[in-house]
Amino acid sequence: MSIFFEFARRNLGRHKFRSVLAVVGIVIGVLALTALGILGNSIRLSVTEQLYLVGNELVVFPHGEPLISEKNFKTLERVADAIPVNSQADRAVLGSETGAVMIYGMRATDLPKLLDIADGQFFKHGSLNCVVGASLAAEYDLRVGERIIIREQKPRIVGILKERGIGFDINPDNAIIISEKLFSTLYEPEGYDFVIVRVEDIDKVEAVKEEIENRLNKKEEVVSVMEMKMIVESLKEFFRMVSVFLLGIGSISLAVAGVSILNVMMMSTVERTKEIGVMRAIGTSRRGILLMFLYESLILGAVGGVLGAMLGFGVGYLIDVWILGKASYLFTPSSVAYVFVGIAFGVGTSVFSGLYPAWRASRLKPIEALRFE
Amino acid sequence: MEVVRLVEVTKVYELPRGSVKALDDVSMSVGAGDFVSIMGPSGSGKSTLLNIIGCLDTPTSGEVFIGGARVSGLSDDELTRLRLERMGFVFQHFNLIPTLTALENVEFPMLLRGMREREAKERGKQLLRAVGLDEGLGEHKPSELSGGEQQRVAIARALANDPDIILADEPTGNLDSKTSKSIMELLKMLNERGRTIIVVTHDPLVASYTARTLKLVDGRLVG
């Protein structure tokens, strides 16, 4: 019934200052909720964007010994698709400068499994050439065809990789990748620094991990197996916790706002007892009184919620720019969703807080309410 | 035709220091078109009686019939509906709704009954004219009206849904004698046009306008 909405609107206008204060409470609560929600989401997006995570990879590191032996590698290969990797930090002449850089030795056949080429091509098996990571190429202005110098070797750059992000296996963006053969020539390793194991079916990751441990760590522990899936999962869990924590803080301020709405509504029901009695006497139903008060809290919540969510989006923008240095995460659906979450919680809190006062007002006995002075 | 009938109505208020018998075995009836006043000393139970007739309060024992139908056992919603459709209340303190204009106050019961806004407005204006409120005061809020004007609006509101009975509890209690007279003239005029009216009053002058006077003493009807 729209007359009760009209009543609600006018009743709020009777105590403008009080209504404004109640709205301000909701605005602050929703603002906090929205802004913190957006912040949490932006952090999650920015971190996951920088991370290269694949759930179906295991990384096998040597345990106790410095390297994984050829014999153990052969065992791994029998279990699943195993990619041996050697790594070495070294100085290299890149263009006109010399810099410290990570050098990976990998088999040519493994490269397409893990990496993508942006420019040029991968090197061939046994090649003395190299490919370089995107960030490294950009930093030193490296181009396909140029030669770099590592110790006495001068591999030619045949390809530049696509940017991949920080990984738990290899970090190719700032690295040089050379063939197994060239790596042996340079550093003469007697095994592998680690082995990446790719499992076709993500649900079999645990089984493969167990199999590896059973076969290699039978007598004593010689390898430790890092499960990417677990890392992915714990990261997800971590960000879920961050979001819950931030939303928790937002919710507390909203709860405070809810209490103030409750307070304002209780005051109104007491002040207007006589009026409620009159309305009831001349034929307003309990439902009408209930609706009138619920509309009041609905209006407070809707006005506060919309204002708060808009401000929260603005504040989210400022925080994103300030903490993350860019606002691009703001316009993703998962961030914008917090605007609606904020409005919904603002309205919900307000209406919820209004429930009890409205119910109480509707339950007043007309005769007693009328006698109230 | 009988509009109101009370049979052996008793109302007892239970208080911490014993009980108060506000009404004691009251039986009465009011016919259509009657103009009745209820008089008696303060605390004799006049308001209690009027509220029970108006279905705002329920008796401790006894029966109330409105238009021949028994009231006891009706739900809150049913009583509310009954008040909306068949009762018109006029109070001592006018009790207009302060957020509504005079005209809106009169429209309100009609809207509650589901009348369309346009119609309610038309009828509201008509009623305000009928109770003698100056044209143009319809858009005023109650706080901008004099006591006499407010009571006229309240009477118009009481008439909104064309009720069976008008119940007025000391309608002149807050008005000076001149204004009191004009309000009673208005009620008398309404009665002459067929309205059933029950007025509670202290004032013999007010009672003199009515055709019949019931006297209450200590919750009992006398004489």
Ligand SMILES: Nc1ncnc2c1ncn2[C@@H]1O[C@H](COP(=O)(O)OP(=O)(O)OP(=O)(O)O)[C@@H](O)[C@H]1O
């Ligand atoms: N809600 C209540 N609780 C307890 N006692 C009540 C209540 N309402 C009325 N009474 C008592 O019932 C008796 C009758 O009250 P009522 O209000 O009907 O008197 P009245 O004749 O209208 O008086 P007045 O002329 O002063 O308005 C009084 O003794 C009063 O104290």
Ligand SMILES: [Mg+2]
């Ligand atoms: Mg009284």
